[in-house]
Amino acid sequence: MKSRTTTTITIAYMVKLLLVTLCAFSSGIHAASLQKESSTESSDEDPSTLWRWLFQDAAQQSIALSNELQCLALNIYFEARSESAQGQYAVGHVVMNRVAHQRFPNTICAVVKQGGEKRLNRCQFSWWCDGRSDKPINRKAWLISMARAFEVYLGQVQDPTYGALWYHADYVNPKWSKTLTMVTKIGQHLFYLIGKQPTYAMNFKSGL
Numbered sequence: 001m002k003s004r005t006t007t008t009i010t011i012a013y014m015v016k017l018l019l020v021t022l023c024a025f026s027s028g029i030h031a032a033s034l035q036k037e038s039s040t041e042s043s044d045e046d047p048s049t050l051w052r053w054l055f056q057d058a059a060q061q062s063i064a065l066s067n068e069l070q071c072l073a074l075n076i077y078f079e080a081r082s083e084s085a086q087g088q089y090a091v092g093h094v095v096m097n098r099v100a101h102q103r104f105p106n107t108i109c110a111v112v113k114q115g116g117e118k119r120l121n122r123c124q125f126s127w128w129c130d131g132r133s134d135k136p137i138n139r140k141a142w143l144i145s146m147a148r149a150f151e152v153y154l155g156q157v158q159d160p161t162y163g164a165l166w167y168h169a170d171y172v173n174p175k176w177s178k179t180l181t182m183v184t185k186i187g188q189h190l191f192y193l194i195g196k197q198p199t200y201a202m203n204f205k206s207g208l
Contacts, residue, residue, distance in 0.1 A: 072095055072152065077142055085148070086187070092148055094164055098165055113128055161184060
């Protein structure tokens, strides 16, 4: 039987999913309407064509958004499920900061899956190319990761990493870290920038 905490998390996740889907749907209708208004076709066109157009566009946007959120949640789950809420937000924000930075891919899934497609252990986030299953096993941790992903994506929490683009666990010492500037430590992760030029994807903490 589910605990009250797990049930609450599940309900919160479903509510947020509904809100995001509705936002995507609304955006799809608005975009399609603008495109429709600019069309030179006659006004007596079959109305059913317009409705199919609107719903298809909104559905495609919702699916794309759902995939992006899942990639973000998976990264939080595999990289930081044992960390505090702050540590999980930090990992999520690094992904979003990379999306906003010109040297990295411009979608969440592309950032998370960068590198390692053909060779093991050559990706940006080790869980993606370690040869193991990418299916979450811990149900409670997965629900929490999804909730954290929503909060980060929607800008509901500040970036505690000061715009960091890299991080690693404190029990390793990678060579690449020597060329960067460490800006903070959260839980077991150390976070880095190039010099002191942060890339804030959204909310951030001041004081750097």
